[in-house]
Amino acid sequence: MKIGVIGRTNVGKSTFFKALTLENIKIEDRPFTTIEPNRGIAYVTVKCPESEFGKKCSPHNAPCKHGTRFVPLEMIDVAGLVENAHEGRGLGNKFLSDAMEADGLIEVVDASGTTDSEGMHTSNYEPLNDVKMVKNELVLWISSLIKETKLRSGDDISIQVSKKLSGVKIGYDCIKEKISEFDIKTLDNDDTLEKLSNSIIASEKPILIAANKMDLDKNFGANLENIKKNSDYECIPCSAEAELALKEAEKNGFIDYFGNSVEIKGELNEYQKGAMDVLKHILNRFGTTGVQEALNSLVFDVMKAKVVFTVEDENKMSDKRGNVLPDAYIVPKDANPKDVASIVHTEIAKRYKGAIDCRTGLKIKNDEPVKNGQIIKILV
Ligand SMILES: Nc1nc2c(ncn2[C@@H]2O[C@H](COP(=O)(O)OP(=O)(O)OP(=O)(O)O)[C@@H](O)[C@H]2O)c(=O)[nH]1
Ligand SMILES: [Mg+2]
Secondary structure: OEEEEEOEOOOOHHHHHHHHHOOOOOOOOOOOOOOOOEEEEEEEEEEOHHHHHOOOOOOOOOOEEOOEEEEEEEEEEOOOEOOOHHHOOOOOOHHHHHHOOOOEEEEEEEOOOOEOOOOOEOOOOOOHHHHHHHHHHHHHHHHHHHHOOOOOOOOOHHHHHHHHOHHHOOOHHHHHHHHHHOOOOOOOOHHHHHHHHHHHHHHHOOEEEEEEOOOOOOOHHHHHHHHHHHOOOEEEEOOHHHHHHHHHHHHOOOEEEOOOOEEEOOOOOHHHHHHHHHHHHHHHHHOOOOHHHHHHHHHHHHOOOEEEEEEOEOOOOEOOOOOEOOEEEEEOOOOOHHHHHHHHOHHHHHHOOEEEEOOOOEEEOOOOOOOOOOEEEEEO
16 A cells, blocks of 8 residues: 655645655655655554463564554655646656655645745645645646547447546546546547546545644644635644654664653753753643644544554464564455455465454455454465
């Protein structure tokens, strides 16, 4: 699974990405800092089932910290956009094609209203405008791609449009369903194409809003409410900058960070103490920085994806070498056991004979979607 970070320029996309991946990337207070996309591994968090079995896990692909498993996914942070990017303004539609590699999108918005539509400092900017602008750019870009399809009479229109959209990871099934829903026979009505494009994006590229810069609070609360009231998206308040500072302090060994609290390790100098006080204040006030919640909420609440643990020995809940609950994978909402096998390894998928739910010992039907948190043994 791949998640893209998108949004208007200079709102904190790369800070958000770095807080989740700790990749060494450029963050600056100016528009268009990111040009080539940044790629890295981020993690969704789930409770580790180890305590259910009175055992300690031995993670292989998904680390465990204080009983929380960190399950990996790919993340891409793309160039920012400004209005009319779909026509080439700013960095143009480069961001759009990079972002379309992703299965789901986190749209970072500066909900403090302190950067304007061009990514410059201001005050009292209305962030809801950005939410509308980003949606509009996505819709207009996809509909312009559809419009470029050279229709050959007699050929299936859905096949031709899906070939045109193959680079943006939008499947034939969705296009066929929508083209029939909108009863599309030609590609010359801009209004209909925009409705089609809107509907395709809504079903194929789920979006969650990360309402960033909650630490700059003057208008934050009112702006957040306005976005929640006037958009269809799930919206999570966050401070990417606070999360990044906490993760870096932990990486450098100054603190233990538990997501909603910190424990200071060793002696801090006056400057570090001051910075830690600010961060503790943010955690006390808001509970968390919201960054991990935003990613979890997109993956689990919006995309309805699931985490599945795989083992080879259902009695010991381990692999063949005795490692307890070694691996965990994120799978799409409708994934059945064979789909899980292909996510684990193509060879395992080829040899797939069935799967067992390790908690009940019962066979899982081949066409039955797996459940979130399920521990399965794939029979090969
Ligand atoms: N106060 C505050 N500042 C933030 C927060 N997140 C990011 N910033 C600041 O916002 C500025 C822009 O951050 P970036 O992460 O480079 O923004 P971007 O959206 O990737 O920008 P482009 O790649 O240029 O489009 C930097 O000065 C960050 O330190 C936050 O949560 N709070
Ligand atoms: Mg950036």
